Amino acid sequence: MIGKMLFHSAVAAILIASAALVYAEAKDSEPSQLTPVQTETKAQRPEKSDTGYLKPTAENPNKGHKQDDDDDDDD
Amino acid sequence: MTMTIERMTTKLHHSLLKVWHAWLAGSFLVAYVTSDEDTYAMHFFAGYAVLAAIVTRIVVGIFAPASSPLKLTLPRIGTGKGRHPAFAGLATALLLGVGLSAVTGAFADGSTAFEDPHEAVSQACLVIIFSHIAFVTYMYGGKTWIKKTIAASNHQPSQEKSQ
Numbered sequence: 001m002i003g004k005m006l007f008h009s010a011v012a013a014i015l016i017a018s019a020a021l022v023y024a025e026a027k028d029s030e031p032s033q034l035t036p037v038q039t040e041t042k043a044q045r046p047e048k049s050d051t052g053y054l055k056p057t058a059e060n061p062n063k064g065h066k067q068d069d070d071d072d073d074d075d
Numbered sequence: 076m077t078m079t080i081e082r083m084t085t086k087l088h089h090s091l092l093k094v095w096h097a098w099l100a101g102s103f104l105v106a107y108v109t110s111d112e113d114t115y116a117m118h119f120f121a122g123y124a125v126l127a128a129i130v131t132r133i134v135v136g137i138f139a140p141a142s143s144p145l146k147l148t149l150p151r152i153g154t155g156k157g158r159h160p161a162f163a164g165l166a167t168a169l170l171l172g173v174g175l176s177a178v179t180g181a182f183a184d185g186s187t188a189f190e191d192p193h194e195a196v197s198q199a200c201l202v203i204i205f206s207h208i209a210f211v212t213y214m215y216g217g218k219t220w221i222k223k224t225i226a227a228s229n230h231q232p233s234q235e236k237s238q
Contacts, residue, residue, distance in 0.1 A: 001215050008093060012101025016124055017117070020105060024116035
């Protein structure tokens with residue numbers, strides 16, 4: 001009886017080990033589900049205009065900017 | 076006719092109990108052997124197989140009919156009837172120990188804080204498992220073998236004296 005029990009347990013161990021091995025192999029072969037790390041949010045990312053220059057993000061781009069005398073592009 | 080059906084049901088339940096025993100013992104063995112980090116996926120699979128076996132046994136044990144060998148009963152000490160109470164005592168200790176080991180293992184999958192308790196409980200389970208094997212071996216053969224060996228050793232010197 002004890003011998004039978006040990007034999008049955010050994011057979012079950014082989015079956016479970018085989019199933020576990022298949023599971024481990026399947027887990028190893030599947031591509032990583034991790035998403036790439038996002039370094040900046042869309043809100044932080046400045047939008048580029050067609051000309052390659054940065055677009056102003058605020059309604060008034062000069063708001064908060066103290067105008068200097070040499071800011072004029074008259075020349 | 077009713078007796079035959081009843082006997083067949085009991086036999087089927089005994090067979091199911093043996094299948095469950097093999098499932099639990101086999102998956103625990105695989106989980107123990109694959110506890111290394113390199114074989115973590117196998118350990119994970121076998122550990123959940125142990126947990127599933129324990130949950131199945133408890134659910135079946137609760138809902139099985141009272142006459143079924145699958146029925147879970149509390150160990151009774153000192154009744155003097157039926158099997159030795161250590162059978163049920165060790166079985167209860169095994170269910171609790173292996174169940175706790177499986178549950179802490181499932182928790183350890185989510186939190187590293189459960190890793191040490193899981194390892195400690197699993198090591199303690201080995202003591203209960205070997206006690207269970209030793210007790211069953213003693214009850215189903217060992218007892219008779221020891222009696223025979225003692226009887227043979229007592230008989231031998233008297234034979235030598237007579238010669």
